[in-house]
Amino acid sequence: MTLLEPTRHRGPYEGMVLKILRDEGPTSRTRLSAITGLSPTTITKTVAPLIELGLLTERADEYGGLGRPAISLVPVPEALTVAGVQLGVGKYRVGLTDARSQVRSRIVSTFDPSLPAEEVMNLIAADVRSLLTADSGPACIGIGVGAPGPVDLARRTNIRSVNLGWSDVPISDLLEDRLGIPVVVDHNVRSLALGEARYGGHDAESLAYLYVRTGVGLGVAVKGEPFYGGHGTGGESYIGHTRVVEDGRPCSCGARGCLDTVVSEPSIAARLAELGDPLPPDANVMSEMRARARRDPAVAELEDTVIDQLVRSMAIIVNLFTPELLLVGGSLSSAPAEVIARLREGTRERIFPLLRDSLRVEPADGSDDALIRGAAAIALEVLHYS
Ligand SMILES: [Zn+2]
Incomplete structure (x- = not known):
């Protein structure tokens, strides 16, 4: 059984040091001091409790010359547990991960989207509890929640979720009351962009994540940092409402x-139904549209329109944020290869010529674990690496 981490006073520079070690790999105290500008004494004081907790270990580096070998500090990602909750419309995914957001257990549950938020939080809390009970890993430091809609700046409240009919749901308070560990909330698509930028293994300094499901969402990580806009909310993008x-x-x-x-799934499904044939339940909208387009010119026209509008938006995203990688997720994760190829080529055609050769457009990993990884990344960002 994995216990909750007792409240621990974190040193002021812990997060900074842990972040450098995550991004740079094993690093000596001397080099940490040079990178941070902190004195060697402060670095030693900062890392001592982390070594004691097992979050860092020391390693003697091979050294060709005379004298003592240099000692590097090595992060131990398996030494902590974080929970991630990716909340969708009628479905949520809960999982436990380590400090590199590697998911080791998960529960995928569906719920009635008309349930009040408090009841959905009861269900989520019960699933988190049962994962922790079955787990034998280290103490859990907190929970990250990817919420379907704008969140407040303090990352505690889901301000609005049009598709769940929720407004001002204090997700952090509700889950903290039920579980007794810190909870951090962020916009779901931004959490996915963060998870992919930090832990997805993509060789990209900046990436954008376009998510198309019940609606269209965008998350951007510029030079590894998630992009937050203004207007007093959590600054999510409203590209779907252009x-x-x-x-x-x-x-x-x-x-x-x-x-x-x-381009949203319900919109395409409605158009397909109008053209004579409703979608079977759980059908992949993009695959179904592709199959019907082959035999029905009216569906082919619909598909052209959907791809054209997606490509226009994707080109604007690329020209605006200049990411090296544009991931397309949600229903596009499992879209047919021909559709992805058209999105890729169409976007390339429309962007500034200098960006054409280096832009990658790829379907995002749409697995449950990839979605949980994003949610856990939020908690890691706030509770461990800052
Ligand atoms: Zn709208």
């Missing part, structure tokens, strides 16, 4: 003709 069709179909936000109304 008007792309004048006098278009009504959108959940109250406007008309938003990108959501053209």
Whole structure:
């Protein structure tokens, strides 16, 4: 059984040092001192409790010359547990990870989206508790939650989730009351961008993550740091609510003709149904549309429109943030290869020529573990690496 970490006074520079070791690999105290500008004494005081807790270990480096071998500090990611909760519309994924967001256990559950938020939190808390009970890993330091909608700046409250009908849900307070460990909340797609940037193993300094499911979301990590905008909320992007069709179909936000109304799963499903054949439950919208487009010119036209609108938005994202990697997730994670190829080529065609050769457009890892990795990354960012 994995216990909760007792409240521990963290030294002021712990997060900074742990972050350097995560990003740079094994590093000597002398070099840590040079990188941080902190005195060797402060570095020694900072790392001592981390070594005692097993979060760092020492390693004598091979040394060709005379004298003592240099001692490097090596992070031990397995020495802590973090929980990640990726909350979707009618479905959530809960998992336990280590300090590199490697998921070792998970529960995937569905829920009735009309349930009040408090009841959904009861279900999530019960699943976290049962994972911790079955786990034999080190103490759990906290929980990261990826929420479907804007969050407040303190990363504690889900301000609005149009698709769940939630407003001002204090997710952190509700889960902390039930579980007794710190909870950090962030926008789900930003958490995915962070998880991929930090732990996805992509060789990309900056990446953007476009997520298309019930709506369209965007998360960006610039030089490894998640992008937060303004306006007093958590600064998530509202790219799905950009008007792309004048006098278009009504959108959940109250406007008309938003990108959501053209490319989201429910919008495509509704159009396919209008064209004569509703989607079977749990069908992959993009694959189904591709299959029907081969035999029905009207569906082929619909597919062209969806891809065209996606590509226009993707090109703007790339020109704006200049990421080396643009991941497309949600229903696009498992889209047919021809669709991904059209998105890739179409985006390349529309962006500034200098970016064309170096831009990668790839389907995101849509597995449960990849989604949990993003949620856990939020908790790691706030509770361990800062
Ligand atoms: Zn809208």
